[in-house]
Amino acid sequence: MPKFAVISGFLGAGKTTVMMALAKHDPTVAMISNDLGEGVELADHRFAKLSGCSADQITDACICFCHDRLIETVEARFQEGRTLVVSDIPGFGVGALEHVYHGLAGKLDFAPFTVLIEPATIKELRAGGDMAHIQDSQLREADLIVLNKCDLLAPEEIAETCASLSECYPKAEVIPVSARRGDGIDDLCRALHEGSASMRHPEIDYDGDPLQSEMGSLSEAYYQYYARVCCFDFDGTAYLRELAQEITVNPVRIPHLKLLAWTPDGDYGKVDWLSGQQLEITRPFARRCTELAVIINATAACEAKLLDAIIARAEQTVSDRFQLEVTVHKRESFGMGE
Numbered sequence: 001m002p003k004f005a006v007i008s009g010f011l012g013a014g015k016t017t018v019m020m021a022l023a024k025h026d027p028t029v030a031m032i033s034n035d036l037g038e039g040v041e042l043a044d045h046r047f048a049k050l051s052g053c054s055a056d057q058i059t060d061a062c063i064c065f066c067h068d069r070l071i072e073t074v075e076a077r078f079q080e081g082r083t084l085v086v087s088d089i090p091g092f093g094v095g096a097l098e099h100v101y102h103g104l105a106g107k108l109d110f111a112p113f114t115v116l117i118e119p120a121t122i123k124e125l126r127a128g129g130d131m132a133h134i135q136d137s138q139l140r141e142a143d144l145i146v147l148n149k150c151d152l153l154a155p156e157e158i159a160e161t162c163a164s165l166s167e168c169y170p171k172a173e174v175i176p177v178s179a180r181r182g183d184g185i186d187d188l189c190r191a192l193h194e195g196s197a198s199m200r201h202p203e204i205d206y207d208g209d210p211l212q213s214e215m216g217s218l219s220e221a222y223y224q225y226y227a228r229v230c231c232f233d234f235d236g237t238a239y240l241r242e243l244a245q246e247i248t249v250n251p252v253r254i255p256h257l258k259l260l261a262w263t264p265d266g267d268y269g270k271v272d273w274l275s276g277q278q279l280e281i282t283r284p285f286a287r288r289c290t291e292l293a294v295i296i297n298a299t300a301a302c303e304a305k306l307l308d309a310i311i312a313r314a315e316q317t318v319s320d321r322f323q324l325e326v327t328v329h330k331r332e333s334f335g336m337g338e
């Protein structure tokens, strides 16, 4: 029986990278990127498509609340022979176990409810950071906890972290992976194909103050535009890097900033920034550019208006520096608690 799985986890845990690694490792896997922007193309979705993965997107609503669209998208992939479809959920997605797994019981077969965590989040969770409540609630929903970014840990740290996750969340199986290097992806793929969901009802106060106030402190922004250089050509990777630097120089916590751009002939580049970590050139352009389609997606701990203004100002400053003519197609921002 073909199965569907939710891949939950905090911003930047590596959900998109893990889903892409699964889809590349096993052609029977298809992925869905889900986010809230209205009528937008998601950076995650375009990135997966540019990388050659079987990818769909569901926008405008969380899959928790658009079951018909979810079923239609998943079944279209089952009909073309995929046997596992995985989807992330917007932001942090606490509640997807209740809304998606229990809400669609009998309509889809479910693989283990999967939650990703990475070393930086574990540190924050242990220190009781600002978002610790969301992070803990996510893990309590898990049938399968995936410790991602293991390339950043020594073997003894991987063993210690897996043991401590198993102790804190005894109902979940823990699998260490590095989506970047491909380590553990075969184990994860097998666990998803062969395992099934426990359909538990963990005790989580979904409407409680801590969860609501942590979620309410975050905003999202979607920005899409077309940029053309007035003469000669330019370094697209340097453009994305400087844009990210111009945005992140502001004293606002940005859990995840994604900048993706591509040329008409299919060359593409991506830069990511996770707050407190180093800017990452996730993929450099292969050639110099003359024109680019650009998507900026960001989640930040500030008001939506401020996030929007920060991105717009950075885009103008850096586009001027590179002598680019810009046509903006989409500019949307909103608070996660709205």
Ligand SMILES: Nc1nc2c(ncn2[C@@H]2O[C@H](COP(=O)(O)OP(=O)(O)OP(=O)(O)O)[C@@H](O)[C@H]2O)c(=O)[nH]1
Binding pocket: 009, 010, 011, 012, 013, 014, 015, 016, 017, 018, 044, 091, 148, 149, 150, 151, 152, 177, 178, 179, 180, 181, 256, 272, 273, 274, 280, 282
């Ligand atoms: N070192 C390392 N970095 C990784 C790994 N997997 C993902 N990353 C990086 O972590 C950052 C976030 O990865 P994403 O896959 O975009 O994370 P996400 O959970 O989909 O993020 P949101 O969509 O914002 O919730 C990117 O810069 C990735 O390149 C990994 O296995 N090792």
Ligand SMILES: [Mg+2]
Binding pocket: 015, 016, 017, 044, 088
């Ligand atoms: Mg993602």
